[in-house]
Amino acid sequence: MTTKTSVGPLAGIKVLELGTLIAGPFCSRMLAEFGADVIKIESPDGGDPIRQWRVLKDGTSLWWSVQSRNKKSVTLNMKDPRGQDIARQLALEADIIIENYRPGVLEKWNLGYEDLKQHNPATIMVRLSGYGQTGPMKDLPGFGAIGESMGGMRYVSGHPDRPPVRIGISIGDSVAALHGVIGAMMALRHRDTTGGRWNGKTGTDCIAGQGQMVDVALYEAVFNMMESLVPEYDHAGVVRERTGGALPGIVPSNTYTTGDGENIVIAGNGDAIFKRLMLAIGRQDMADDPQLARNDGRVPRTAEIDGAIQQWCATQTIDQALAVLKAADVPVGKIYSVRDMMSDPQFLARRMFEQHAFADGTPIKLPAITPKLSVTPGETKWLGPQLGEHNTEVLRALGYDDEQIAQLARDRVI
Structure with missing residues (x-):
């Protein structure tokens, strides 16, 4: 696997990903594509479930090669206090923390936003969940399909004489992830205009910028895409319904x-x-x-x-x-269809496919990175990593020696 080293617009930004499946990992994936140093925490027991989703190669999802490109994989048993301590060290060094557990899980691991910001006031934490960090539904499990339904998208999708249908991708998770990226960038801008990165670990005098929590609820991210739904109902009593392939009120x-x-x-x-x-x-x-x-x-x-x-x-x-x-x-x-895309002159002229290879030399095409920046474009530096591939590198940077790392491995902490 070839590793590239060019610099992206987010070079120097440290991101810690504490999440699985789609919303959190897609959010951090986009930051990694544009140069951020992303460390992904996975369970030693199999890692992120998306590794086994959909079409597999040698037991690993082809989706994984895209969803985790440019990320470093570190395995931690988060039920072990030593695993929690390592995650905490990484969190305090990170510019941005991205997580998509149920509200309260990070607090049980002493990694909650309120706790971290006491030690690092510049902490930016992007929290993606089904219903947000507050409200009567906050503790319920909330997958993308539920967010699409509650946010209004499913109700208007399909034909009027049939039940609602799902869009053929995990759009609720992906829309939430994009809101997370936007929130992270706005929070980073605010942090940098109010002081900058925290230097507490070095003991130097500095004015730390003001961090903040970015609270993204999946249903609210979907709801944010629903155009004129609310004013049409509030002012005119109109409930938008399913219309098949037509765009109602805009003809033809x-x-x-x-x-x-x-x-x-x-x-x-x-x-x-x-x-x-x-x-x-x-x-x-x-x-x-x-x-x-x-x-x-x-x-x-x-x-x-x-x-x-x-x-x-x-x-x-x-x-x-x-x-x-x-x-x-x-x-x-x-x-x-994807078959049409792969041979279409517009896709090819815009270089919307990248040619890469797995470690065994098998070629693989990936979707190219968007949006296209004219000066600092994104880049695929490596495909989704092996489980725990960067354990030694990351732990050494935290000050652990080889024997300590070996002991953590023997104890199944990593």
Whole structure:
């Protein structure tokens, strides 16, 4: 496995990850991709469960190679006071701590935010949980699926005549993770403008910046994405419902089926775009209809407009439809599978795939890092680490000698 050493925008920032599965690890993954030094704490007994999720290679998830790239894996038995002490040392040295346990777990391990900030006032702790650190539901287990449901996303997903459906990825966890990254960056900015990093370990005089806790609830992160849901209900009594592939109140924007059985998304909802769309599909009458010139006039005639577009699509192959509508400057797109992505000229031109290799030399492609920064882009330095791969390196940096490390291993502390 090749390790790269270029510097990212977060170089020098130390991150401690205390979490498993998706929300916490995805949050720290993005920081690691842009240069932060991320130490991931795992249980010696198998590590993060995501190591065994979905498609495996030699017993380890292919997902792991992405979700934990650029991280250092340290195993600690957090039920052992010695494991808790090592985690505490790492936490006090970290700029950012990311955790996604149930509220109260870190406090049992003497790693709670209030305790740590007494010793390091610059502590930034990102806490991701199902329902947040307060409220009557805070102690309940809250997975991404529950956050998606409570936050409103599941209610509006699917067709009106069928039960709600899930989006095909763990979107609730991922949205929460992105909120965690944003919160961490804002907290880091505030810390640096109020003094900077804590230097208490060196004993030097300094003014430590003000740290803070970033409290991310999965259901609230999802809720934050729900657009006009609240004011529409509060002011007009409108409850947004499931609408299948359509975008209600913004016409036309829907999924249509071409003559060769493919699905195509057409977004002709801008006023000028609508006219170009109608001309492209041979509906001069609708292009010239004054009632349809504005969105508020088109909404009452949604079924008629969608019917006209579907009728035209049924006469075209998907390639023909794409060519006609792109030539007319109408936003249109095929619904991509990963097979489509891997050969698409736009994905390839933007270098959205990275070629790497496992330790045994087997090649593997990963998604490239986004967003793309022009001066300090992110980089994959190494794939997800072996369980406990960095135990010795990290413990030596804390002052443990080889015999002490060996004893911790014999005692199953690491």
